[in-house]
Amino acid sequence: MTTNPSLRKRPNGHLLFAQQFFRHPRQIGSIIPSSGFLERRVIAAADIAAARCVVELGPGTGGMTQAMLGALAPDARLLSIEINPLFHEQVSRIEDERLIAHLGSATDVRAIVTSHGLAAPDAIVSGIPFSTMSAAIGSQILAEVAAVLADTGRFVAYQFNPRVGALAQPVLGTPQVAMELRNIPPMRVFRWAKSQA
Numbered sequence: 001m002t003t004n005p006s007l008r009k010r011p012n013g014h015l016l017f018a019q020q021f022f023r024h025p026r027q028i029g030s031i032i033p034s035s036g037f038l039e040r041r042v043i044a045a046a047d048i049a050a051a052r053c054v055v056e057l058g059p060g061t062g063g064m065t066q067a068m069l070g071a072l073a074p075d076a077r078l079l080s081i082e083i084n085p086l087f088h089e090q091v092s093r094i095e096d097e098r099l100i101a102h103l104g105s106a107t108d109v110r111a112i113v114t115s116h117g118l119a120a121p122d123a124i125v126s127g128i129p130f131s132t133m134s135a136a137i138g139s140q141i142l143a144e145v146a147a148v149l150a151d152t153g154r155f156v157a158y159q160f161n162p163r164v165g166a167l168a169q170p171v172l173g174t175p176q177v178a179m180e181l182r183n184i185p186p187m188r189v190f191r192w193a194k195s196q197a
């Protein structure tokens, strides 16, 4: 029996995700990966299809990563930055030449983009839980995001908790916010356009 290559590439990460949530609940922030509904809403908000360079913060087991690769142009690049080594290993198994999987922290996003020789990102997509990290770390990540984003770029963060809106206000201004109920838990999708900050 042959295996469908697209299924072989997609990591079956629900068990790993739940295990890692129980070990690092504050860092992971949710017990199961994002739904397809949330993936599609985030991809539309970030206009992934028009981007040349995309950065993902906190890919987890790579569901959102795979969905973004499905929408990304053939000659564009996607840099995924994950702090958890087991999740990073899972994302590294995705076979796609456009993807760079990087083990590291979103606090260093600017240096990581530079270290891979990438242009300023047109879109940054974040699933990291801003509500459970210290305000200092959250503000540091958001300042880095604002600094590295292209002048016409957009930043999209999907979050259960609205805290990211207040944390980002000084550097990115007021976001547009939409709600995706077809996810566990329901998620707010925050979108900032740098040119409007």
Ligand SMILES: C[S@@+](CC[C@H](N)C(=O)[O-])C[C@H]1O[C@@H](n2cnc3c(N)ncnc32)[C@H](O)[C@@H]1O
Binding pocket: 027, 028, 029, 030, 032, 033, 034, 057, 058, 059, 060, 061, 062, 063, 064, 081, 082, 083, 084, 087, 104, 105, 106, 107, 127, 128, 129
């Ligand atoms: C809610 S999960 C999102 C997973 C995945 N993107 C999804 O949609 O299912 C949050 C992810 O952010 C990662 N993370 C948390 N803090 C981080 C940081 N400072 N830098 C990079 N990744 C981080 C966690 O390890 C976890 O994989």
